[in-house]
Amino acid sequence: MRALTRPRRRPPVVRPSRMALRDLLAEAMAGVLQRPARSALTSLGTVLGVGTFVAILGLTSTASSQIDERFDALTATEIAVEDIARQSNPFADLGFPEDAEERVQRLNGVQHAGVHWPVNLDADEQVRSSPVTAGTAGRSIPVLAASSGVLAAAEPTVVEGRSLNTWHDRTRQRVAVVGLGIASRLGITTLETHPALFIGDEAFTVVGIVEAVERKPDLLLSVIIPRSTAYQLWGPPKGAASMLISTRLGAAPQAAGEVATALDPAHVEYFKVIPPPDPRALRDDVSGDLDQLFLLLAAICLFIGTIGIANTTLVAVLERTGEIGLRRALGARGRHITSQFLAESGVLGTLGGLVGTSLGTVTVVAVAMVREWTPVLDPMVVAIAPVIGLATGIAAGLYPAWRASRIQPVEALRR
Numbered sequence: 001m002r003a004l005t006r007p008r009r010r011p012p013v014v015r016p017s018r019m020a021l022r023d024l025l026a027e028a029m030a031g032v033l034q035r036p037a038r039s040a041l042t043s044l045g046t047v048l049g050v051g052t053f054v055a056i057l058g059l060t061s062t063a064s065s066q067i068d069e070r071f072d073a074l075t076a077t078e079i080a081v082e083d084i085a086r087q088s089n090p091f092a093d094l095g096f097p098e099d100a101e102e103r104v105q106r107l108n109g110v111q112h113a114g115v116h117w118p119v120n121l122d123a124d125e126q127v128r129s130s131p132v133t134a135g136t137a138g139r140s141i142p143v144l145a146a147s148s149g150v151l152a153a154a155e156p157t158v159v160e161g162r163s164l165n166t167w168h169d170r171t172r173q174r175v176a177v178v179g180l181g182i183a184s185r186l187g188i189t190t191l192e193t194h195p196a197l198f199i200g201d202e203a204f205t206v207v208g209i210v211e212a213v214e215r216k217p218d219l220l221l222s223v224i225i226p227r228s229t230a231y232q233l234w235g236p237p238k239g240a241a242s243m244l245i246s247t248r249l250g251a252a253p254q255a256a257g258e259v260a261t262a263l264d265p266a267h268v269e270y271f272k273v274i275p276p277p278d279p280r281a282l283r284d285d286v287s288g289d290l291d292q293l294f295l296l297l298a299a300i301c302l303f304i305g306t307i308g309i310a311n312t313t314l315v316a317v318l319e320r321t322g323e324i325g326l327r328r329a330l331g332a333r334g335r336h337i338t339s340q341f342l343a344e345s346g347v348l349g350t351l352g353g354l355v356g357t358s359l360g361t362v363t364v365v366a367v368a369m370v371r372e373w374t375p376v377l378d379p380m381v382v383a384i385a386p387v388i389g390l391a392t393g394i395a396a397g398l399y400p401a402w403r404a405s406r407i408q409p410v411e412a413l414r415r
Contacts, residue, residue, distance in 0.1 A: 029347065039348060043393075046309065046352025047359065049302035050389045054360025054381055056298050061376040062368055076276045078153075078215055079256050081243035081263075085270035094236050095270035096243065096263065101149045103262045104243070109251020114149025114244055117237035118142055118222075119230050125200035127223055129186040141182060143199055144222040145230030145237070151177065153246035154213040161191045161208035164226060172228045177208040179220030197223065202233060216244055252276050302392055309396035313345050317404045324407050334405035341404050345397025346390055353389015357382055 085095030096115045097103065104113040119142075127141040148164040156163055159180060168175055176197060178188070188195045188206055196203045204225060213219050247255050256275035260268040317324070324337055361382060368375035 043348045043352035043355070044308070046302070046306075046349050046389050046392050047356040049298060049304065049392065050353045050356030050385050051359040051363070052301045052356075053295075053298040053388065054357050054377075054385050055363040056295065057381045058360065058364030058375065058377040059367060061378065062364060062373055077247045077249055077252055078276055079245040079247065079252055079259065080274040081245065081259055082272040082274070083241040083243075083270065084272050085267070086240075088267075088269055094241060095267070096241055100243065100263055101147055104245060104259060105149075107255050107258050107262055109247045109255050110245060111248060112149050112152035112246045114147040114151070114153055115227060115241055116144055116146035116150045116244065117227070117230075117241035118239060119145050119199075119225075119234055120238045121200065121234075127186070128198050129188065129195070130198065141185070142222045143230075144219065144224050145227040146219075146224050147227045150216075150244050151210075151219070151224065153244045154215045154219055155246070156210040156214075156219070157212040158208050159211040161206070163208050163210075164224065168226045169228050172232055173226060174202065174204045174229055175207045175226065176204040177210060177224045178206060179222070180209055180211045181220065182223060183209045199223070199225075215246065302388070306392050306396045309345055309348060309393055310399060313341060313397050313400035314403065317341065317400045317407075320404075321407060324404055328407070337407075338401040338405040341401035342394055342397045345393040345400070347393070349393015349396065350386060350390045352393070353386035356389060357385040360385070 083095040100115050101113045104110055121143060127143065146164070147169050148166050151163045161177075164175070164177055167173070178186070178197070183189070183206070186197055188197070188209070191206060191209065195206050197206060198204070204223075210220060243259075245255065245259065253275060256273050259273050260271040263271055327337065328334075361377065364377050365375050367373075
């Protein structure tokens with residue numbers, strides 16, 4: 001009989017160790033909380049990078065909105081018209097008719113309109129504060145002939161006196177309006193004494209001092225006199241005359257297409273109408289420039305944060321070599337070590353992203369409140385910012401985690 005043989009025992013199967021997601025997160029949080037000061041400093045770079053990212057996009061959107069609103073309120077309601085009659089007819093006197101303002105103001109949406117031109121003075125004529133004053137104090141002060149509609153369209157801030165009006169135009173009054181800087185140069189400090197300035201030998205009573213204008217800021221650098229008075233004393237303009245038109249919001253494009261016909265239906269080629277530029281193009285250009293400039297700054301901050309997390313995580317790997325070796329000896333696999341350190345760096349990046357998002361949002365709201373703006377912040381930016389922090393942390397932990405997974409248990413335990 002065949003001897004009975006015992007069946008061979010199979011060696012016990014060693015099941016590979018596993019790490020549940022809950023255990024992984026618990027280990028990551030324990031590693032982060034074990035050294036809170038280091039963890040806070042490590043995530044600081046991500047906080048700055050993500051916070052800068054959110055603040056920059058929010059402030060850019062807010063500023064672009066304010067620029068667009070300001071542009072609509074001023075530049076988008078301004079039309080300039082140049083007299084080019086002499087280019088078509090060398091013998092033409094002045095392309096603008098005498099009732100140019102009345103013709104243009106009949107157009108729908110036009111609020112104010114006025115004709116102006118620089119007065120060409122002779123070499124011996126200059127602006128001065130008295131008939132006997134000589135020198136160069138007023139030689140460089142330009143004189144501008146303008147109807148009352150020019151100042152009305154410019155929306156001046158009169159600090160003393162009054163602006164020009166239609167009565168000054170109609171009666172050819174010898175009056176002048178000057179900017180605050182020009183008044184200081186001429187020694188005019190008050191209008192209570194009815195001061196006068198002289199253009200050559202002609203005296204003009206100063207009736208108004210202007211501190212600021214909303215349109216055509218070069219008006220502040222000139223002595224402004226009625227155009228009818230300038231025409232009587234110095235004749236028609238030797239150069240090109242211009243017209244400044246202010247309209248209601250949204251009416252400028254339509255009015256710009258009708259101005260030349262309203263001024264002279266028979267010779268529309270005498271006028272070059274300059275409509276306001278497209279506000280959308282300006283907004284897009286400004287937004288694009290700001291986005292490119294500040295996003296580069298945010299990218300630099302994120303890069304610095306990534307380097308900081310990578311450096312600190314690598315130092316942590318070197319300090320925890322014994323711990324890593326013990327884990328490997330107890331059955332932890334290389335991918336478990338990799339996952340642990342990636343989770344730790346990801347947690348740091350996510351915390352930095354959340355804190356940075358909060359700080360960036362608070363910065364946008366605070367700046368808007370101080371500037372009395374309406375804060376504009378895309379919800380998608382707020383939602384994606386913590387994800388950027390997470391991605392930054394994981395990217396920073398790739399190399400240190402790989403280094404940790406390559407540590408052999410025997411070598412680690414010998415240290």
